[in-house]
Structures are given as C-alpha cells and as structure tokens.
Amino acid sequence: MPGVAKSTACANCKKKRIRCDQQWPTCAPCRRSSMMCPGPSSTLKFIQHLAPPTDGTPVGKRKAPVSSKAAHPFAVMVDRGHLSPYNNGKAVHGSFRLQVPRFKSTTTVDRVTAQLVHLLEIKERTGLELPSYLKFVPERLSQSTCLADSIALLYLTWHQASRGQSQAKVLGSKTYGRALKSLQRAVNSQAVYTVETLAAMVILLGLTVHYKPFTLIDYRPHTVAIRHVMRQLGAPEIQSSLHIGLIQGTEGLIGGHFESPWKETNEILQSLSGNNERREGEKEVEAFARTSLEGIMTIFRPYLSNILPTVLKIWKDPVAMRGSHESVVQDILAVRGPIETARKDVWEACSSPGFMVELPEPSFFLGHKVVFTSATMANYVLSLTMMNISVLAVLYDVQKIYGTVNKPARAEYQGLCLKIWKCLPYFETLDAATSTRLIKSVASVFEHATDEEISSILNTNLEWSNLGAKSKTDKEGFRTEVMRISNLWYSRGSGQQEVQYSIRPAEKS
Known part of the structure; x- marks a missing residue:
C-alpha cells in the first residue's frame, strides 16, 4: 500500500500546536495572524506495511518508492534515502522531502x-x-x-x-x-x-x-x-x-x-x-429629488466646514466659548430651515405616488417597514433625512451644553431616526454592496438604541461587521462604533451623550 502522510501542516501551525486547514498557498490560521505561510511541511513521515521480501533484499537496503504523482498539488515528492525496518520487520518507515514551489513576487x-x-x-x-x-x-x-x-x-x-x-x-x-x-x-x-x-x-x-x-x-x-x-x-x-x-x-x-x-x-x-419597468412618473420624481439634494448640498457643505468646527470648540471648552454659542445656534437654525423644507418636499413627492411607502411588517420588531421603488430613490431620501437629523442633533447638543433643553428638536430628531429604523427590512432586499453603503451612511441614528433594541437590530438579515459588531450578539462593539461615527458626524470630539433612551415612543416600547 502507498505511504501514509502523518501531517502536511505548515511550520507555523505546528509550532503553535493548532489545527492547520492546509488550504495552500496560505492556510486560515496564517491569514488570521497576517503571517507569511510557509506552505506544507517539507518532511512527510510515513509507515508502509509490506509483504515478506521476495528478492531477499534486506529491508534497510530498499529505496523509498517515489510516486509519479505529487503528494499534494502544491508539493512535489522526491526520494530521500533508504527505509528502515519497523514492527519487527513487518513494515518499513522513513521520510520524504517535499520540493514546495514558492511564488515569488518579482514586481x-x-x-x-x-x-x-x-x-x-x-x-x-x-x-x-x-x-x-x-x-x-x-x-x-x-x-x-x-x-x-x-x-x-x-x-x-x-x-x-x-x-x-x-x-x-x-x-x-x-x-x-x-x-x-x-x-x-x-x-x-x-x-x-x-x-x-x-x-x-x-x-x-x-x-x-x-x-x-x-x-x-x-x-x-x-x-x-x-x-x-x-x-x-x-x-x-x-x-x-x-x-x-x-x-x-x-x-x-x-x-x-x-x-x-x-x-x-x-x-x-x-x-x-433586470428591472427595466419604471412606474409612471418615477423618473420625474427621481430628477426632482436629485435637484433638491444638489441644491441643499450647496448649503450643507459650508455648514460642515464653517459651523461644525466651532461646535467642536464648544465641546472642548464650553466656558471659553460661551459668548459664541448663541450665534452658532442662529447659524444652525438658518441651515435647518431649507434642509427641513427640502426633506418635506421630497418626502411628499415620493410618498404621494407610492414611491416611498410605510407598510405593516409583523415580523419586524417595530411592526412597520418603509420601502422604496428603487435604491436610487432611497439614497436621495435618506441623504436629505440624515442631513436634517445631523442639524437637529447638533442644535440639541449645543443648547443642552448651556442648560437649554430643546424638546421639540429632540422629538423631531427621534421621529426621523425611527423612520430610518423602519427602512432596515428594505435594506435586506438590496444587494450586499448597496445595503452596506446605506447602513454606513445612516449609522448615527442607532446611537440612542437600548440594549433590547440593538439586539433586535442585529438580528436583522444584514451585515453589521462594518459597524463594529463581530457577531449577532456583539452589542458593545456595535454601540462603540456607532458612537464613534456619531461623535465625528456631530462634531463632539471625544464627547459622549450621557443618556441612553429608546427612540421609540413609550407606548410602543
């Protein structure tokens, strides 16, 4: 019978005494450790049970049989010396050396x-x-x-x-x-x-x-x-x-x-x-949404580059910036008006003909879902909504730092966040690349979710690893990454919201 290889595990796995899956040219443990995998072991030990010799040749003088086929598709077996007796001469044992080809990056x-x-x-x-x-x-x-x-x-x-x-x-x-x-x-x-x-x-x-x-x-x-x-x-x-x-x-x-x-x-x-059928008026609504978003971006970009740096200074030193916060609030309110108007107009344009619809969804933890007739439409609506959410969150933060609680702004913020939460079932219907991009763009709406709500969010059929969740139960990783994104988006620096609460109204909790 042919020789039986004891192990072709790579040297790294042997040294660490861990299981090597031998998926060359790089095994899984080496990939996880970002190590250069040396490939299959160059030495194969074997035992071959033999019938009694018929030619009288002593066991120790026999040469190792060499197969014409490689022992492994990435390794070539060559003869390396004589065999030795094993088990009182009933078998032989020995070693082969493998010539393992290596791919060398020449450029x-x-x-x-x-x-x-x-x-x-x-x-x-x-x-x-x-x-x-x-x-x-x-x-x-x-x-x-x-x-x-x-x-x-x-x-x-x-x-x-x-x-x-x-x-x-x-x-x-x-x-x-x-x-x-x-x-x-x-x-x-x-x-x-x-x-x-x-x-x-x-x-x-x-x-x-x-x-x-x-x-x-x-x-x-x-x-x-x-x-x-x-x-x-x-x-x-x-x-x-x-x-x-x-x-x-x-x-x-x-x-x-x-x-x-x-x-x-x-x-x-x-x-x-494969979706060539467009409902009547859908292209026109998309064009209106595009135009609205382009117009608002001319306002939102200066808000990002001019107003938010001042907000970051307020977070870092509220006392020194006390004299500036009122003017910052007025600047935020000036931006909020056009953004809110554009969002409402686009929502109305999409909702009336049914291009954006809220439907019952008993299997979803909120009981309802928001769906769109196209991912393009969803992108425009969500972009405008997230701009509105950002402005409301920053307005609430600045006013609260100086002792004023803007309850209407907070209530509006919660309502818009809840609307985006209801889009998760729709995200599940999209291809992985599109859903991942949209999820990353709305990440900050999950910052105030409770542990119970995070569990429900992570249980959706979506890829959450890009938002810090290593698994469906990794609530802490998810919360940490969402907070990091929120702090950047809302210019808090290292500041954290001190209160965790449910986005959902109390009667639905």
Whole structure:
C-alpha cells in the first residue's frame, strides 16, 4: 500500500500546536495572524506495511518508492534515502522531502495584487468597508502605478487594523504620501481620463473620509475632480464592471450623479439589474429629488466646514466659548430651515405616488417597514433625512451644553431616526454592496438604541461587521462604533451623550 502522510501542516501551525486547514498557498490560521505561510511541511513521515521480501533484499537496503504523482498539488515528492525496518520487520518507515514551489513576487504589481486578493478573501472585521468593485481591480493593476499605490495603502490600513493598531496612522505614512504623489503624476499626464485613475481617486477619497473628521476638512475639490473625470470618461461600456462599480460606489461620496453621462449609466444599471419597468412618473420624481439634494448640498457643505468646527470648540471648552454659542445656534437654525423644507418636499413627492411607502411588517420588531421603488430613490431620501437629523442633533447638543433643553428638536430628531429604523427590512432586499453603503451612511441614528433594541437590530438579515459588531450578539462593539461615527458626524470630539433612551415612543416600547 502507498505511504501514509502523518501531517502536511505548515511550520507555523505546528509550532503553535493548532489545527492547520492546509488550504495552500496560505492556510486560515496564517491569514488570521497576517503571517507569511510557509506552505506544507517539507518532511512527510510515513509507515508502509509490506509483504515478506521476495528478492531477499534486506529491508534497510530498499529505496523509498517515489510516486509519479505529487503528494499534494502544491508539493512535489522526491526520494530521500533508504527505509528502515519497523514492527519487527513487518513494515518499513522513513521520510520524504517535499520540493514546495514558492511564488515569488518579482514586481510591485505582483506584490500588491497578492495583497488585494488576500484582503478580499478574509472575512474578519477590519473596520474598513470594502467596496464590491475591488474584485475587478487586480487585472488592471499592471496598467496603472497610481492604482497599485492606492491599493497598497488600502492593504496597509487593513494590516494596521488586524493588529489592533490605529488605522488613522496610515494618513501620515510614507505609503499614503507615495499614493498621493503617484495620483498627482497621473492627473498631470495623459492617464488622467482612465478608469484606473478614477479608481485610485475614489479609493483615496474613501480612506480620507473614513479617517478624517467631516468638520476638519473640505472634500469638495476632490469630489469635483472625481465628477469631472467621470464626465470626461462618459457612460461606461456594459462589460466594464470596474467602471460601473465605481459609479455605483461613489454616489454617496460625491453627492449624487446629476449630469450626463449618469442618465445613460442609470439605464445601464437598470438593465443589469433586470428591472427595466419604471412606474409612471418615477423618473420625474427621481430628477426632482436629485435637484433638491444638489441644491441643499450647496448649503450643507459650508455648514460642515464653517459651523461644525466651532461646535467642536464648544465641546472642548464650553466656558471659553460661551459668548459664541448663541450665534452658532442662529447659524444652525438658518441651515435647518431649507434642509427641513427640502426633506418635506421630497418626502411628499415620493410618498404621494407610492414611491416611498410605510407598510405593516409583523415580523419586524417595530411592526412597520418603509420601502422604496428603487435604491436610487432611497439614497436621495435618506441623504436629505440624515442631513436634517445631523442639524437637529447638533442644535440639541449645543443648547443642552448651556442648560437649554430643546424638546421639540429632540422629538423631531427621534421621529426621523425611527423612520430610518423602519427602512432596515428594505435594506435586506438590496444587494450586499448597496445595503452596506446605506447602513454606513445612516449609522448615527442607532446611537440612542437600548440594549433590547440593538439586539433586535442585529438580528436583522444584514451585515453589521462594518459597524463594529463581530457577531449577532456583539452589542458593545456595535454601540462603540456607532458612537464613534456619531461623535465625528456631530462634531463632539471625544464627547459622549450621557443618556441612553429608546427612540421609540413609550407606548410602543
């Protein structure tokens, strides 16, 4: 009978005395530990039971039989010496050495491609939302240095997270500087109007937005540049998965797609989803919502860059800022009016024809759900609603710091948060990439949920790992990440809301 391998576990797993799943070229324990997996062990011990020798050759003089087939698809077995007697001569034992081929990254592109594939394969929480279009990137890395450098930065961010280190430090790293310079060279060359350069721009914007507070940086120049490149590229080809994915993935980041070629692109996306039937008037309502959102963004961007930095100073030193808070309140109220008006107008335009409907849902813990006729419509409505929620939360915070409790603002805030909670069943019907993006965009509405409500939220059929929940029962991880996002969005710095309460009215609790 052929030799029986005792173990092909990698050396790392053997040293740690843990189970190796032997899924080469990198086993699962090594992937989880971010270690370089040495591959299958180079030594295989075996025992072979033999019939009595017929040629009179002593057992110790026999050579090890060598199979013409590899013992493992990633290892080639070679002869290494003679066999020794075992079990009083009834069997022989010995060792074989394996020649294990190793893939050597000979170029930067090879190395970065391997890193990206590794990143896409892992399922652990990294705190970094990975867009679905990344799976189309490896085949294009050799065509663009700036894309390869941006992916290297993305991998470094994951690497920091997997070791419990601060991911925000990557923004001060050499890798970040190299990615920026590489993108700058691409923008100043003929390569500016390519899908690869667009992908690098989107990846860098996503990382910057993720780690720098909204109140301390103005992203408008970057988003304008992305939209400019998108327009110059025109509508994507139906087979250009990366181009289509970039347009889908940036809608929330750059404030919506309002001009050509997005009309053509939306038609392509509709054809891909197989949903070509549009209800009468739906396109017109979407156009109205887009226009409303674009108009409000001209007000909301200055609010982010001018008003919220002052709010952050109030949180840090309320006494020193006491003389400024009244003017800040007036500035917030001036912004709140147009945002609230636009939200109500869009809600009315969507609700009356039934493009946004609240329906009974007995299986959902709130008893009702809000559904939309398209994810595009949902994005516009939710974006306007979240702007309104942000302004109300900041208004309440500033007034409460100085002893004034604005109960009407708090009640309106709770009502809008509850409306978004009711969208969770609708999110479950969307593809993973779209639902994850929408969930991340509304994360702050969960900050005041009770433990019981968080349990119900996490039990929905949605992916919550990007909001800190390692499992369906990880309420603490969820609460911590939601609070971190809320503090950034509402410019509290390290401040925390001191009261936890149910968003739902008392009679429904």
